[in-house]
Amino acid sequence: MTDGSAAPSAPRRGAPGASVGAGALLQLLRDGTPRTRSELAALTGLARSTVTGRIDALLAAGLIAPTGETASTGGRPPATFAFNPAARIALGADLGATHARLAVTDLAGNVLAVTNADLDIALGPKAVLDWTVEHGLALLAEVGRPATDLLGIGIGLPGPVEHDTGRAVNPPIMPGWDGFDVPAYVRERIPVPVMVDNDVNIMALGEHFTAWPEYQHLLFIKAATGIGCGIIAAGQVYRGAQGAAGDMGHIRVARADDVHCRCGNTGCLEAVASGAAIARNLTAQGVPAGGSLDVVELARSGSVPALRLVRQAGRDIGEVLAGAVNFFNPSIIVIGGSLALAGDHLIAGVREVIYQRSLPLATRHLRIAAARTGESSGAIGAGVMVIEHALHPDRLDASTELKTNG
Ligand SMILES: [Zn+2]
Secondary structure (H helix, E strand, C coil), X not given: CCCCCCCCCCCCCCCCCCCCCHHHHHHHHCCCCCEEHHHHXXXXXXXXXXXXXXXXXXXXXXXXXXXXXXXXCCCCCCEEEEECHHXXXXXXXXXXXXXXXXXXXXXXXXXXXXXXXXXXXXXXXXXXXXXXXXXXXXXHHHHCCCHHHEEEEEEEECCCEECCCCEECCCCCCCCCECCEHHHHHHHHCCCCEEXXXXXXXXXXXXXXXXXXXXXXXXXXXECCCEEEEEEECCEECCCCCXXXXXXXXCECHHHCCCECCCCCECEHHHHHCHHXXXXXXXXXXXXXXXXXXXXXXXXXXXXXXXXXXXXXXXXXXXXXXXXXXXXXXXXXXXXXXXXHHCCHHHHHHHHHHHHHCCHHHHXXXXXXXXXXXXXXXXXXXXXXXXXXXXXXXXXXHCHHHCCCC
């Protein structure tokens, strides 16, 4: 994020537990459970007086709120405090190749309002981001919140992104976007922190945060016109050295050895198992299909060639994932993207090969499931990216809002 607040908090001195700042206290309360000062003192090892100081700072920032009183045996009942998700809001934008979706969420990722439209990313950054700003502000008006309530804006783009700077890097389907400073352009219009990532990472984040928070190691597969993978490792998005982690579409599969891929190689997963590849294959078999969505429609209407090819695509994806399972040992693989809407055939093919090919230890507790968050996963995830960044304990303790807290 480019808000200049990423400096680590100053080392604290004092009693045991003093390293547990207000940010860490908030982290405990983000599960939504109301707790008393005594409970928080017991959980953190902080002195009661220290807990009281940190609670006061969080109350002043509006991030927690009193939640009434607990039952007590005589005397004044102790007050309880809980996370206040309504304190601030986040705006998430999922900008796809031809479609855009915006969501305003509270700090718990609950969607307050959404909007979407057909929008061609090839119109270039200014036109697309102007649309995002205009409709983002309209959504804020719809939920009755001023832009000053925004914790930040998260944006997902359908191509490689340098996450630290928020710039797209040689995006194949995004003319005019290469190197464009997305955060700076948006901040000039709405002066709040702006973060950018690729669409698959924000979908993985949205899906993890809303549907599978108990799984710490998650692979999210987006099977659509192309094939990509978002990686959640130890609860965090894993981007790799250059932000290219999870780019599984150009890993080789045996069946594709003589098939040319748009990347210049032969044998890529995407060349045989993507929505675009299946559509080409169907058309060659005399079943006309223009793209991923046609494939889904054909499969849903029971077209045998379409069902057969979707199932085989699942097996091909499973072949690549079988190696990833041995290598990464995920606790869950979530299958999403438009092809996943074709029914159970894609996931059945994935399961078939992974359980056959991965090591028993890696698959013993492995879950393979269909995505749950639906079409808004990317927009929600873009907002969650901002929330997780801003509410990170170190960043929160360093922020001016909680600066007075000792
Ligand atoms: Zn390729």
